[in-house]
Amino acid sequence: MQPVNTQHLRNYPKKPTQVYLFGTCIVDSFFPDSGMDAIELLEREGIEVIYPQGQSCCGQPAYNSGYKEEAKAVAMAQVKQFPLDIPVVVISGSCGGMMRHHYLDLLSDDPAINNFCQRVFEFTEFLVHVLRLKPIDQGEKERVALHTSCAARREMGVHITGNKLISQLANVDLVLHDYESECCGFGGTFAVKHADISAAMVADKSKHLVASDVVRYVSADHGCMMNINGALDYQKESLRGEHIASYLLNRIKGQSKAQSKGQSAKEAL
Amino acid sequence: MKHVHEEESKYAASAKDFRKNVTRDLANEELRANFRGAMDYLMDKRKSAFSSADELEVLREQCKLIKQRCLAKLPHLLEQLEDKLEHNGIKVHWAETVTEANEIIAQLIAEKKAKTVVKGKSMVSEETALNDYLEARDVECLESDMGEYIVQLAKQHPSHIIMPAIHQNKQQVAQLFADNIDGFEYSTDVDTLIQQGRTILRDKFCQADVGISGVNFAVAETGTLCLVENEGNGRMCTTIPDLHIAITGIEKVVEHLADVPPLLSLLTRSATGQAISTYFNMISSPRKQGEKDGPKEVHLVLLDNGRSQAFADEELRQTLQCIRCGACMNHCPVYTRIGGHAYGTVYPGPIGKIISPHMLGLDATTNLPTASTLCGACGEVCPVKIPIPKILLRLREESVKPNREQPQVMQGQGAGRSAVEAIIWKIWAQVHKSPTLYALSMWCLTRCRFLMPKKLAGWTSVRTAPKLAATTLHQQIKAKQAKQGRG
Structure with a gap:
């Protein structure tokens, strides 16, 4: 088992000319606009983004359900899709954690797996530590909250990198909501298998976010957002979460969420 | 399998009811508020107990290595512990199952024709349901830890491993005392409540024939039983009655006396945020000739109850590193919501999810490993760095794997497979x-x-x-x- 929270000890490479994007299955099927925004943001920084069409899912759903062999078959198929020695940027902290840390265990019989895992970067981690992105904020003044998924926080240190990116936005006031570090209750199949516990958790998370009096919350994980936005929608609250890739892009371009490609209607739950 | 359950324990039955218990306790607003308030308090206390994140990390690494070293030498250390204890005059008994442990203790009590037992806090004795066993044999057991006393009066089980009555607020405790204690002067002031409870307990200490306690660390090198406590009841139980019986799990053995200070420091700070507990007892022998007090006989019962099953597997063995501080439950968003009783097991929370399957079988506890978002809060705070989320994953794997053609890792494996x-x-x-x-x-x-x-x-x-x-x-x-x- 890899120790967690060692992201700051990584040796980060110089800014590359090419990267792979791992889109994740949730983004692919539910929130493709976040993926397109991530690509646009990377391309604006002069990076060529390669999106292998053979990719599907990191294998986490099966892995977390105890179906290790099934997870392994899917994980192996992913690794094959990213042969070049360039960074693999993952636009979800929990899928990133899966590919960076858990693949080492799951695919330990593959001698090349260490090299692959070393190339995996969570999206905000990549922006902060590899691109050293300094976003120029063109947006209007607003208050936002940041929700970091637990795997992203504890396996990839995204609460630090996400915070750093948003803090650099001159017109954005980053508000810390109550119980900021507490889990939203998603947990993949947990939300279905133990629906009542999950419901109690997301009720609290959405309550704290609403109480923080922000215009939106930002997250680097669509799993949590599917959960929290779904709860907010059910409660008829207007607050919604937005993927950090879309949020940054909109701030840089000076577009509010509603202006940008009608995304709120199309993408938010 | 060496480890066999002769009878389905009451805990196996209540663990099977996990889903029902969860529905019941989630609906209890007062209970949820009690847990939220208490867990917030305990998280803050722990946070303020460490001067820096670096200090905490260094200590955690050190204590993890101590526990791993002791577990690597477990069979040898247990033999050494027995030798040293016997040399010091403390009699050692081995129990593979909870029934064996209860039989041994009942026998020791019967030999003395004893009728009253006063107990210090011991989760292992909860594991064996010792009070029920003894009371069925006409031996009166009185819990002397304030939290355990409250729980016993309420005819409940501990909802937390170090704060047994944390599920009750002061109004509920005041009502409980009013309903059960003659001459109780109604008050909801915590100090007054504790004072009145203690007055009753103090008399009982002097009358009891037997004292029963747990053990936090059993030192192999010196044959010393270490007991951490805050109320002085542990010292009373282990010094006033003529017969002292200690009971603990086999994983509590440590190699050297020098292993104790770092573990103790991390235990109290992780548990309650205390730099040191109010009392720390080191018991190394019964009363010696010429000494004026202390028990005339001291016994130690070492319980397996599924621990050797965990020990046999390198990954699952890490479960036994646990020093029972409760930090994992204090920080668990699931425990905070459902409380300690919903688990139906002796040990609730994240540690309960990974230790109970060895005690009760994965068939009885198949709902526990899945009842986690794998958020990792438990693993992050664990003082001995047990990778709890990783072990939960492993248990999920054991739970769904096809039973045939697989080596038997644990009792009840494959029970969760659909x-x-x-x-x-x-x-x-x-x-x-x-x-x-x-x-x-x-x-x-x-x-x-x-x-x-x-x-x-x-x-x-x-x-x-x-x-x-x-x-x-x-x-x-x-x-x-x-x-x-x-x-």
């Missing part, structure tokens, strides 16, 4: 490992998105259903590239 679920994951893997099948399935899904149900079991009870995109990321990128190619 044929339907297994087939779904097989199909899922086939689709997601084949780019062609995945593309085809996504093509079909996006075309048929209007068929997507508005109601999804569990999910839509508090959320709206997510909507599939009209075009996937794969398709959008393909379209963009085609456009650029043409342009």
Whole structure:
């Protein structure tokens, strides 16, 4: 088992000319606009983004359900899709954690797996530590909250990198909501298998976010957002979460969420 | 398997009722408020107990290594402990099952024709349901830890491993005392409540024939039993009655006396944020000739109860590193919501989810490893760095693996396997490992998105259903590239 929270000890490479994007299955099927925004943001920084069409899912759903062999078959198929020695940027902290840390265990019989895992970067981690992105904020003044998924926080240190990116936005006031570090209750199949516990958790998370009096919350994980936005929608609250890739892009371009490609209607739950 | 359950314990039955228990306790607003308030308090206390994150990390690493070293030498250390204790005049008994442990203790009590027992706090004696066993044999057991006393009066079980009555607020305790204690002067002031409780307990200490306690660390090198406590009741139990019986799990043995200070420091700070507990007892022998006090006889019962099953597997062995501080439950978002009783096990919370399957079988506890979002809060605070989320994953794997043709790792493995679920994951893997099948399935899904149900079991009870995109990321990128190619 890899120790967690060692992201700051990584040796980060110089800014590359090419990267792979791992889109994740949730983004692919539910929130493709976040993926397109991530690509646009990377391309604006002069990076060529390669999106292998053979990719599907990191294998986490099966892995977390105890179906290790099934997870392994899917994980192996992913690794094959990213042969070049360039960074693999993952636009979800929990899928990133899966590919960076858990693949080492799951695919330990593959001698090349260490090299692959070393190339995996969570999206905000990549922006902060590899691109050293300094976003120029063109947006209007607003208050936002940041929700970091637990795997992203504890396996990839995204609460630090996400915070750093948003803090650099001159017109954005980053508000810390109550119980900021507490889990939203998603947990993949947990939300279905133990629906009542999950419901109690997301009720609290959405309550704290609403109480923080922000215009939106930002997250680097669509799993949590599917959960929290779904709860907010059910409660008829207007607050919604937005993927950090879309949020940054909109701030840089000076577009509010509603202006940008009608995304709120199309993408938010 | 060496480890056999002769009878299904009451805990196995209540652990099986996990889902029912959860529904019951989630609906109890007062209970939830009690837990939230208490856990917030304990998290703050722990946080303020360490001067820096670096100090905490260094201590955690050190204590993890101590426990791992002691576990690596466990069989040898247990023999050494027995030798040293016997040399010091403390009699050692070995119990493989909870029934054996209870029989040994009942026998020791019967030999003295003793009728009253006063108990210090011991989770291992909860594991064996010792009070029930002795009371069925006409031996009166009185819990002397304030929390345990409250729980005993209320005819409940501990809801937390170090704060047994944390599920009750002061109004509830005041009512409980009013209903059960003659001459109780009604008050909801915590100090007054404790004072009145202690007055009753003090008399009992002097009358009891036997004292029973737990053990936090059993030192092999010196044959010393260490007991951490805050109320002085542990010292009373282990010094006033003529017969002192200590009971603990085999994983509590440490090699050297020098191993104790770092473990103790991390234990009290992780548990309650205290730099040191109010009392720390080191018991090394019964009363010696010429000494004026102390028990005339001291016995130690070492209980296995499934621990050797965990020990046999390198990954699961890490479960035994636990020093029972309770930090994992204090920081667990699931425990905070459902409370300690919903688990139905002696040990609740994250540590309960990974230790109980060895004690009760994975068949009785199959709902526990899945009742986690794998958020990792427990692993982050564990003072001995038990990778609790990783072990939960491992238990999920053991729970769903086909029972035949597999080596037997633990009792009840395969109990959580459902044929339907297994087939779904097989199909899922086939689709997601084949780019062609995945593309085809996504093509079909996006075309048929209007068929997507508005109601999804569990999910839509508090959320709206997510909507599939009209075009996937794969398709959008393909379209963009085609456009650029043409342009």
